Amino acid sequence: MFDSKNPQRTPISSLGEFGLIEHLTKNTILKQPSTALGIGDDAALIDQGEYYTAISTDMLVEGIHFDLSYMPLKHLGYKSVMVNLSDIYAMNGMAQHITVGIAVSNRFPVEAVEEIYEGINLACARYNIDLIGGDTTASHSGLILSITAVGRVEKPKLAKRSGAKNNDLVVVSGDLGGAYMGLQILEREKQVYLENPDMQPELNGHEYILERQLKPESRKDIIELLEGLEVVPTSMIDISDGLSSEVLHLAKSSEVQFNIYENKIPIDPSIFTLCEEFNMNTTTVALSGGEDYELLFTIALEDHDKIKANPNLTIIGYVKEGSGAHLITRDEKVVELKAQGFKHMEE
């Protein structure tokens, strides 16, 4: 049995999230011939002959991923589905089914769980997803939602993290940093409220970033757009932890070097004003903020003309031979990108 008093213990923080996954799964052996892709991408792939089935699980934990003092339960249900669908879209596939695991304490009335399900059902209706099962249990330590999404990837369209090639262009959908700044506003107003419960939260004018944090959308529309444009990304990942961390994942999996231009990173104008107010750097927010659930991908140079005029897509850099990732700053300095995404935000 696990002895918590054993002095040989290794703190999880010494490995970090990705280090821990690597440590626990390094001896995993794949036995089924149908397993086309195991651990290490946004979703695993099962070979179904004509197509792949993509599967991905993500968990949202109270106190770690959300704070119920400002996260409406319906939004939480909606967001928990988005976070999972995003990983299927990141394979260039279509999500089709979800299962929902929920651990809930008895401090919650039935109506509260109903609200979570209103959000889950709304997400399923909008994204054409069938809820096909799950699990329900009591919890003594807060609310936990664990969702598994299943989808279909047409074989010629598959986009893994590992396919980026020398000279490819690096493309990102939408804009970045909004979800993180939305969180800053919510945290600030929570503090104001805790100090003076008579004060009304000041959320006006911040609708866009609040929506990015509380009610994100996953980019099914981008997968449909790419299909219409007849572009198959050479590699793809969704941005859950921050641009920096995701760029490094693609670089590592593809064994190439990513170069990103600071002045090309798409950032909503409202974020510039807000960053001044919070004394933050917009680039740092976009690189490390996370939770934007945009898609980051690479395309072959010859596909440039197909995407260049699209307002939903921004070319932010290029791939070359080598390793790691660089940021080319506004004053043309080249700095190495670090995977601060996840760890940075936890500090």
Ligand code: ADP
């Ligand atoms: P994402 O951010 O796209 O959800 P993660 O960083 O959570 O991806 O996971 C990276 C990879 O590690 C995925 O392939 C995921 O399935 C796998 N993984 C994560 N946690 C575990 C675990 N506890 N056991 C086995 N595989 C895991």
Ligand code: MG
């Ligand atoms: Mg992902």
